[in-house]
Amino acid sequence: MGLSNQSTGAGILQSEFKIERNNSSEKIIALAGNPNVGKSTVFNSLTGLNQHTGNWPGKTVTNAQGRYKYKNTTFILADVPGTYSLMANSEEEEVARDFLCFSNIDAVVVVTDATCLERNLYLVLQILEITANVVVCVNLMDEAKRKRIHVDLEELSRQLGVLVVGTSANTGEGLDELMEAVHQVTVKKNCSQPLDISYDEIIEKSIDIIESRVKELLNDNLNSRWVSLKLLDGDEKLLNSMKKYLELDLLQDQALFQRLKEARNLLNLNGIGIETYREMIASKTVAIAENVASISVMTENKEYNDLDRRIDRIVTSRSFGIPIMIGLLGFIFWITITGANYPSQAIATFLFWIEEHLTGLFMKLGAPAWVHGLFVMGIYRTVAWVVSVMLPPMAIFFPLFTLLEDLGYLPRVAFNLDNFFKKSCAHGKQALTMCMGFGCNAAGIIGCRIINSPREKLIAMITNNFVPCNGRFPTLIAIITIFFAGYAASPFQSLLSAILLTGVIVLGIVMTLIISRILSKTILKGLPSSFALELPPYRKPQICTVIVRSVFDRTLFVLGRAVMVAAPAGLIIWVMANIHVGDISLLKQCAIFLDPFARLIGLDGYILLAFILGFPANEIVIPIVIMSYMSASSMLELNSLVQLGDLLVSNGWTWLTALCMMLFSLMHWPCGTTCLTIKKESQSWKWTLVSFLVPTVTGIVVCFFVASTARLLGLA
Amino acid sequence: MEKNITLNDLPIGRKAKVKILNSDSASRRRMLDLGLVLNTEVKALQKSPSGDPTAYQIRGAVIALRSEEASKILVETL
Structure with a gap:
């Protein structure tokens, strides 16, 4: 394997x-x-x-x-x-x-x-x-x-x-x-004299046997006493790291090898096997920590964590734990959707106002039509759509989610969900890597390092994509608001949107569990490994810092990346829409080619093409769909989000198209960055390919099933 | 109640002292890292919504352990 x-x-x-x-x-x-x-x-x-x-x-x-x-x-x-x-x-x-x-x-x-x-x-x-x-x-x-x-x-x-x-x-x-x-x-080399940790007499004697030789070999590179302790422990990882970073293979040295044998013998004679040795070392360290703490810390109120325990008893309780979790998620979505609505409109209006002026400028300068098309209709428009559709939800969702994180709530999510993961033979901390995936799937993949077992780590990596990242969130939000709840959102409509979105996320979590279980029973067979999850104290989040950091570090960074990808994508779309082979544009040709398959899974050729072109960054999928329809239709002016729904309907969208688009957005290949990260973290093209195929095949199967069922029942 | 039980049988709200770690090598090291050495006091705080894992108070920290793990830790109730 x-x-x-x-x-x-x-x-x-x-x-x-x-x-x-x-x-x-x-x-x-x-x-x-x-x-x-x-x-x-x-x-x-x-x-x-x-x-x-x-x-x-x-x-x-x-x-x-x-x-x-x-x-x-x-x-x-x-x-x-x-x-x-x-x-x-x-x-x-x-x-x-x-x-x-x-x-x-x-x-x-x-x-x-x-x-x-x-x-x-x-x-x-x-x-x-x-x-x-x-x-x-x-x-x-x-x-x-x-x-x-x-x-x-x-x-x-x-x-x-x-x-x-x-x-x-x-x-x-x-x-x-x-x-x-x-x-x-x-700078002042005011070197400290750290306390000595002395161990049991036999262990000290064993250290003495090997330390002088270790010191000679190490050449001051590392603390010889500590390395000796690790040698006695049989720590192979450290030996490997020393080979790698110091180009030093300690056990190649015959003298040390002999002495180490001698020291081990001494330990064994005294009944100290490796396990006992480790336990003695750990116990000693724990005991010193206990002692130092008891001397230097004074606790006035023994029940200082009472409030935390009372909160825990509610947010992880049998009856309320999971409803509170889903409710909180839904609440965050509701704020995001309600809050994003107005700025989205405002930004769209503003950016398309600029577009008009740009067009005016190009005309004034007497630029040829194709230059105007390339830069304004192609590049500028796509970027404008990315910004107006993506920016507001991101700027609202990120800080809110970070607040939850800073509060210390996420480990409670892992605690609540752990049993489900256990039943899927997966690791409880997978819930945490999923939470990271909400921000960015690539970050979620790196986060999988917190999982110790290689098998469970791979499961977490392969299924991370079932959590929609911030690039796919706005896509989902846009479809829901345009299609299911209407853009001139009243509080009721945005509540409906939030519920739908929460449903999609819950579906993603359910899919994660199902696929994890299937993987555990097939290509990644094994039993769940042990782990310990800390539930840290709740903390008061620093609201200002959170907002500043999430807007600058996350939102603008992610948006910047999306714009970088959107600009060339817009250019390609425009070129494809304007190069004609025979009577039909290249764009349409591609769409026609993809159409039969796309129809099977409830989409159309343009949508599937947008997903393919969106491989570098998921943020640009919706903008590409819009651009493609616009270039293919007679409708030339589209400058408000309200009109977007009309555009989609006039291109044959039904509720089923919207639903399948959402499902496929939730379940398809990871973006380019994520794939590269998987390759880097797994060190294997094979597992990268598996991570690519598993969500893709799942998405195709689910969409096909939903589309066929709806059609058979005559619902769409 | 019997004095010597496994940690997963420790009722919520009760305290106990660690006596024997029967965990296998890797998870044993993790338990040691949590400070679960001989005579460490542990308190069962609460179960997760589906009954497993359980959160324990260990040396001032709150740690959740699955029942598989806790069943390998023998404790003496206080």
């Missing part, structure tokens, strides 16, 4: 490790920490809000980088994926560990959650074993204060033996001190 480690991702790391120093005085700082501790907020506050990186719903999925200057030194901040541990139990943990070990960083800032310090210290201690150049950032101090949890930072610093800074990154509090501490560690 080719499900080896090699084929499922380890190879992608290399490209992410490249951090370019502009000059040798620049310092590279890794930003590590558990998920949900406000790491991204720290990152953004330090580097400014101009990081256009893949920070989509859910998690930091790639190593984002940014720069800041402090006291004449430039610091490059690299965001490491959030993990609870560096034991490399998952790909994310492996990425994080390899990054800390092999990318020549000058220091690590470990961001921790003041309200849950003990758990965070587990990671801090593991990092302290790797490097001494650590600054511990205790974030969310304001929240801790609200919950009446006191963290004694000085005591914590004394205990850990490294600099500790308290911050509330939301308000920017403590960030100057954080920058100062980083400066101290990196």
